[in-house]
Structures are given as C-alpha cells and as structure tokens.
Amino acid sequence: MSTDTAASVDGPLKQLTIATSFAIGDLDPLENGFWAPEFGFGALLMKPVAGGKLTPWLLESPPSRTSPTRWALRLKPNLTFQNGKPLDAAALAAAMTFSLAENSSVKPLLPGATVTVSGPRTVTVTTGKPTSYVPSLLAHESMFPIFDYATYQPLKGKDAELIAAKIWSGPYTVTGLTPEAMTLVPTPGYAVSTPKLEKLSVRFVPDAHARILAVQNGEADLALYPPTSAAKELQGRSDAVYLHQAPGTAAEGFQLLLNLRSGPIADVAVRRAVSHAIDYGQLATQVMNGLYDPAVGFYPAFLPYALRNQTFGAAEANRILDAAGWVRGGDGMRAKDGKPLAFTLLSYPQQPDSKTVAVAVQAQLRTAGFAVEVRQVDDVTAAVKSPTGWDAAVMGNGAIDWTQTDPVTPVIANFTPGGDNNYGGVDEPELTRLAGQLTETFDPTARDTLMRRVQQIVVEEKVLSLYLTLKRVPVVAAPKLRGYAVPPVALLWVDAY
Incomplete structure (x- = not known):
C-alpha cells in the first residue's frame, strides 16, 4: 500500500483486506492481467501519477525516442519475476511481443510494431509510423502486462499451475485464488520497492451492501465500487467512512453507449434529441447527491482542449x-410510421450507480416522448460486444485513457473501425482520418486543435456517444483508514504512490 496511506493509520498497516465487485477468475495475462497493477501482483514499465504525468516503474528512466519510429526502454537493474527468473531485456521483449500479437487492446494501437533486444537491460520498440502515445501505453494496465512469458506459454489454460508458477512482477505474490477471494504475500527480495504489508487479501463480493457490511463488521478494510447512496447512509457512523476524490477532479464516469445499428438510435436526429433531453446537471447534483461532477462535454472540463458542447435543452x-x-400520442410517447420511439438501456450490478443513472435518464427522456426500458445484465461488456440485441448502455468508462495522460488512444478505440471499444459500430471517415493525424502529432497545441474537432463530430454533429456524469471515485474505508487518499489517477489500490 502507499506510504501516504500507511502513515494515516494508528501504527504501521500490516494487513489489508479489499472487497471488490469484480471477480478475478485466473491469472492469465490476456484475460485478467489488467488487475495485476491494481492489486499489487503486477507492475508496469511506467506508472501514472497525479497531474497527468508518468514516472518510471520497472524502467530505469522514461522511454527515449531515438528516431521518429524508435523508442529505447531500459529496465532497472536486478529485476526478477516472482519465481526468481531474471526480468531482463530478453524476457521483456518476449512479454511485449506476445501482447503485440495477442492483446486486442494494443494491437490496433501499434500495428506493425516490433520489440527487439538491444542490450542486457534495453529493448527497442519500433512502430510502423511515428506514434505519440507510446509512453502512455507503457503505463496502461490493459496494454503491456509484464510477466514471465517463457514460463507462461506451456501453462496457458492451467489455472492452478499458473498461480504456482509465479509469473508476475509485482510487490505481492498470489498464493491462492478461489471464486471467493485472492490471497497475496510480499514478494521476497522485491527490487523495486519494499512491500509495506505482511498480508493482502482481495475478496470478491458481488453485492454492494455486503461489501460495505464487511467493512462495518471488521471483515474488510476497503470496499470498492460503493453506491453513492452509501455516503448518506454512513454519515455519523463510527464503523465505516465514505471517501472520494476531490470535486472537480473526476476524469471517468458513466458513458452512454449508443448502438448506431439499432432501432431509433440509428437515426442521428434521434441521437441529437437524446443529447438535449438529458439534464446533466441534475444527474450530478440531485440524482448522485452532489458526489459526481457534471458532464459538460465528452471530456472533463479541466482539460485544456475540452469543449463545453453538451447541453440540456x-x-x-x-x-x-x-x-x-416523431409524433406524440395521447400518452405523451412518440411514434413515427407506426413505430414507437423506444429503446432498451442496459445497466450492470458491478457498478450499482449505473442503474441509478439509467433510471434517471429513463425519466428525463420520457418527458421528450421516449419510451426507455432499463434492463440490468450481469456482463455488460459481453452484451455490448454483440452488434445486435442492445440499443444503449450506461457503462463506466473514461474519455481519456487509464493513465489520464493520453486522449488519442480512446479516440482510436471508441470511434474507428476495429477499435477495441467501438461497440456502437462507428465508421466516420473524418474521425478515422483525425485519429491517424493525432497518432503522429507530438505538439500539444496542434493536438488540442485536432481534439476539439473530434468533440464537434462526436457530441454535436453525429452524437456518437455521450458522458452522463463523472464519478469522483469513491471507496468505503474502515475507521483506521479514515485518512486514506483515493488514488487520483488510475485505480492502483496497492503500492500505488
């Protein structure tokens, strides 16, 4: 855990139990590698920190751009995996090459890229074209998990053997994984930093109130993904405290995904009406009890290129x-050519506020004549990956990347053909062209100009996706962690800053 957090409790914090809603099924890098840095069993090459900056983590220094398409990455000395094998240039190149070939998140962002060994601790990343966001990819939990590929490859699909193989690179080593919990201990001889905890547990608790109750009963120290309603329920109590990020700093929240291939949503006029019928201020201040920041556009208002072009009217x-x-009937609902102005809006239980937001949007759209059915699904990602069977979804996401340093890769992922998060079927030639220009643009001023044009297309002209409200990431903490500072950037809950 972070030094700041450890210093905020009565005496050194030796044990920590976290209750979360998302279960970790295995330790396969492709399937669950993004959890590794969040819960301490993995580390990344670079680390996102407050203020939109990156700092070396496993690297000795920031990546060095040696030519328009080449980056040199130099590891810290004496690094090993948890099984004792060296984490050297050859091992790093193997892990990164695997991601470039198999990881659907990074493949569309670095087409044609290669990684070669250029020294005992140095590799060279060569991209197919000048690529501005390479440093951010090295700090992104979903892009380049650092693990022992040579040991992993013959054990792929053998869950128990992967745990025993200790293929990861973080300060805490997984010793057990069940459908109910994951247990970890400090990695012996960890060269990057000294683990602060003697024991770490992550419990998988689907029900939000059960997670909070676990904190109140002393069975957990942190409950992740609490509903906003918990803030009021915990006021004045001495057994748990509701904490969140500072107002005005929220960079992620609930995105309204729109399936451009489905029903009335396929009509751009309908999408424009949806954008104006939603009261974004009401969602933040009333529905979410003032614990969310209002969404004023596709990007958080504090970013220099953010446009305030998302308005209620x-x-x-x-x-x-x-x-x-679209004509109103006697019941106030609209129809056209005998077809109702109706669509289904998905929410999901792992983020309980998603249903609260969905129901509020349902009510707001009803006043404009929309008939919206809110339907909760267990796996919203699986649902929206299908091109059919859904119209819209309220989904936790961020318009800037996980590191909060790169606005370019989310444009590629969300709005270009083949993008990893292009669930709505967006295919706009100008956006695809802009994404290509942004990839090769290193000058911040020129980038910001291009980003403003992206927002005009996404929010005003085509209404391809909207942000409904921005969450100041919350957590429910035990009294001894009353001074816990919620990570200001990525959700690095263990050994974060």
Missing part, C-alpha cells in the same frame, strides 16, 4: 423530434 429536444416526424 428540453425545447430543443422536442423541436428536433417534431421536425423529424
């Missing part, structure tokens, strides 16, 4: 629908 929503031929 009931009259404008009604004007658009009237002009498009």
